[in-house]
Amino acid sequence: MAKPSTLGEHLAQQGVSRRGFLKFCTATASLMALPPAMIPMVARALEAARRPSVIWLSFQECTGCTESLTRSHNPTVEGLIFNAISLDYHHTLQAAAGEAAEHARETAMKENAGKYLLVVDGAIPMKDGGVYSTIAGVSNYDMLVETARNAAAVVAVGSCAAFGGIPKANPNPTGAVPVTDIVTDKPVINVSGCPPIPTVITGVLAHFLTFGKLPELDAYNRPRMFYGDSIHDRCYRRPFYDQGKFAETFDDEGAREGWCLYKLGCKGPTTYNACATVKWNGGISFPIQSGHGCLGCSEPDFWDAGDFYKALSTPRKPVGDWATLGLAAGAVAGAAAGLSARATRNRARTRREPVTVDDLKEEV
Ligand code: SF4
Ligand code: SF4
Incomplete structure (x- = not known):
């Protein structure tokens, strides 16, 4: 049987029906937050897409990112996308293994020069000539520089590759750095998280397959379609935050009632990720839904950012307070102006700068 050259041919050869393919396109379009009207366009683009060559390098990491990717339940978008790339x-x-594996990397680099996607998970140790992590006797630094040279783009998967993550945490004994410290001459997209949500990893690949380019990025080079909102913005416990209803311990009445976990250290207000919407394990749940606050794992330096179980600051006044305070007209106008300024600031922040702990203190 002839080797399929397009994704459409590949899926057909795998026995995926037209109906199954269109279902896949619908899921892909929804993953990328595209309107239903764009599904036929996505189908045409995906059908004709060439399967891109992907080289995946694992450096100073725990394999959690790969574990995350493979924890998809077939048949899923993840599974199909994973089959759809080369x-x-x-x-x-x-x-x-061994020389054959290295030969496969060299062949893929040569045959697909300028067109392959390089995916990296793990940080790169720079101390002592990079001796703390080597593959086939080659330091992570040398392998990254060599493999990135002819890549179309680099996808840094996980907070270690994106920001240095746990290897870079204080005291950073190996001198670990993120991919962006080394690859500076081509697009690097950060898919942060410890680990990242599998659907988010495959969503970025789906976007590349469909449009032949990387999606729009935020200030930390993360795809805005997945990292555009904070966990707090989309959290189903948010109404309790707004009403000032907080769990004080993990087993009090508030915790049993599903109240907000802010006082138990939830970092949702300063964390940008899709956990509250895309969720984990095929969309079943996410940490906050399971009763634990967000640790902020998709943000830079989350491991050194402070106590996981200490509140970021004092939570804002309950929304209801504004109604009961009986503010004078001038004060209301002032508050409205303040809220409008904050809304503008928040909109700008969502676009370019993530919220910081200091911003929250301002709002107390
Ligand atoms: S603080 Fe955490 S638990 Fe509370 S609403 Fe925000 S994200 Fe949800
Ligand atoms: S809820 Fe927070 S800590 Fe948990 S996976 Fe999502 S971003 Fe990371």
């Missing part, structure tokens, strides 16, 4: 090199998932 994964030419991946330490954990490839069958080849």
